[in-house]
Amino acid sequence: MNKVLDVRKLSKSFGGLAAVTAVNLHLNKGELVGLIGPNGAGKTTCFNLLTGIYEPDKGSISLHRDGQEYSLEKRKPHEICRLGVGRTFQNIRLFRDLTVLDNVRTAMNRTVKYGLFSALFHIGSYHREERELIEKSMELLKIFELDGKALELAKNLPYGEQRHLEIARALATEPALLLLDEPAAGMNPAETAQLTRTIEWIRKRFDLTILLIEHDMSLVMKICERVYVLDYGMLIAEGTPEVIKNNPRVVKAYLGEVAYA
Amino acid sequence: MMNRLFEKGRMKYIFALLVFAIGQLLVVTGYLNDYLFSTLTTLCINIILAVSLNLITGFTGQFSLGHAGFMSIGGYVCALISMRIPTVPGFLLGVLTGALAAAFVGFIVGLPTLRLKGDYLAIATLGMAEIIRIIFLNLKITNGAAGLNGIPQFVDWMWLSLFTFSSIILISNFIRSAHGRACVSIREDEIAAESIGIHATKYKVTAFVIGAFFAGIAGGLYASYFYFLRPTLFGFSRSIDILVIVVLGGIGSLSGSVIAAILLALISTYLQAFPELRMVFYAVALVVIMIVRPQGLMGSKELSLDLLKGFGRKRQRGGS
């Protein structure tokens, strides 16, 4: 199997607090993998390390794409995005005062070829490229049934749609690897079911590898092929949902304290 | 739908021509006397300054208190060049060289300071403007505290309107481009912007440099119209005056900046008759407006010229 992401001995502490300790994980191409663990286990910190928001204290992160290997530890978030890693945030971080269209369109900036001069004078390929950007954005918004709300401000969308828009914005950067931080948080069962279908659909449509943090066990058990379990910053188990479900350490650390659906 | 989303925006050129023609008519018929023309010049210079500061502070979210510094660079460079080449080409060369010099300093200063956030950036830019002022105060070529006198006057309505409209249109074009949207996304959420591949530092510096360039243009026009320059003209209070226009008009609204500049010009012209009460009224007017509309006159909305094309088709453009 060819790996897309290979993380070794990843560690990060904040002051005296070891948020992530010697975590090893990998993702194979096309896999959908879950990352679970109780509150404060270090899941979001892992995402922040993978996307360059924090610099790891120790360990290596390598991304494989198109036969090339890139190490991500020292890179800035925008570089990591450009290498093909897209993400969403646990506490939604949309551009709230911009329209739905602009949220997605801005994420496509990498494909824009016209320079500063064309931007100032609206000449050269400006008009053509802008039209293409709008067309591509609308196509993407259609997948999330947001095309009808293209000109609404992001902050005026209902919560569930904001979560969808954030995924759409991440997809607009054309990632190979998508990191979703609790995409179903705050959704009702019907919305979660809808989201589950959407994730599976975009995964096929965009040929994605996905790492998913989620507290909703029904979602994790349903769509994840493998699951990693974090507790106090350390990996305590890894395996298929079936195996994880019956692992006594996991049950003790996590499943025991969460209503298990 | 597509046509509604995609704006051609030719209306602004027609509008600019119209305003130019009306102004020219007033000049030719003599309605615009020297006093009114000097008010108009101050207004146009303030518009350029406010619109360019709005790009930095309102659209990109970088709080700068150093705009007067960039203005002074444009002013002095333009003065020095046009005093040696006292012709129209010399004046134009001066304005453009001054603007480029301001942009260059913006780049040198912006690169290290734009990594700072909020209050720290404000203090750093304030310090920068002070340093620039002190340099002009001590340089021989700028004649120190006495300043430069007898700068050749070339600013007429044609150049004034040309530079003002170009500044507004170019900055507005920039904002409605992929590069401009990158700047706005940084204001909205820098971490999210980085996570979608936007090089935040690069775009902050870009906005800062463009803003400095146009502040330099404003300085050049100032030098050439008022024909004398002193370092005290470019102190802290001028940077604040510009910021007041931006905040009053609405952070992130270019038309707001223009409207606020016009409004303040009107207020201070009408208060001209009561010199002792002028500053008091001015301050009270500011306080009242900010209490009634804390988001500024326009908020982050734009006054769309497309309204002229078809009434009733309401449209919201936000910050883009």
Ligand SMILES: Nc1ncnc2c1ncn2[C@@H]1O[C@H](COP(=O)(O)OP(=O)(O)OP(=O)(O)O)[C@@H](O)[C@H]1O
């Ligand atoms: N920037 C930071 N500074 C200090 N401590 C931090 C920082 N970020 C995270 N932490 C701490 O690191 C630990 C792990 O946090 P993290 O957000 O990664 O947990 P999580 O697994 O995502 O939890 P949750 O399920 O609640 O989202 C927590 O104790 C948290 O308080």
Ligand SMILES: [Mg+2]
């Ligand atoms: Mg978390």
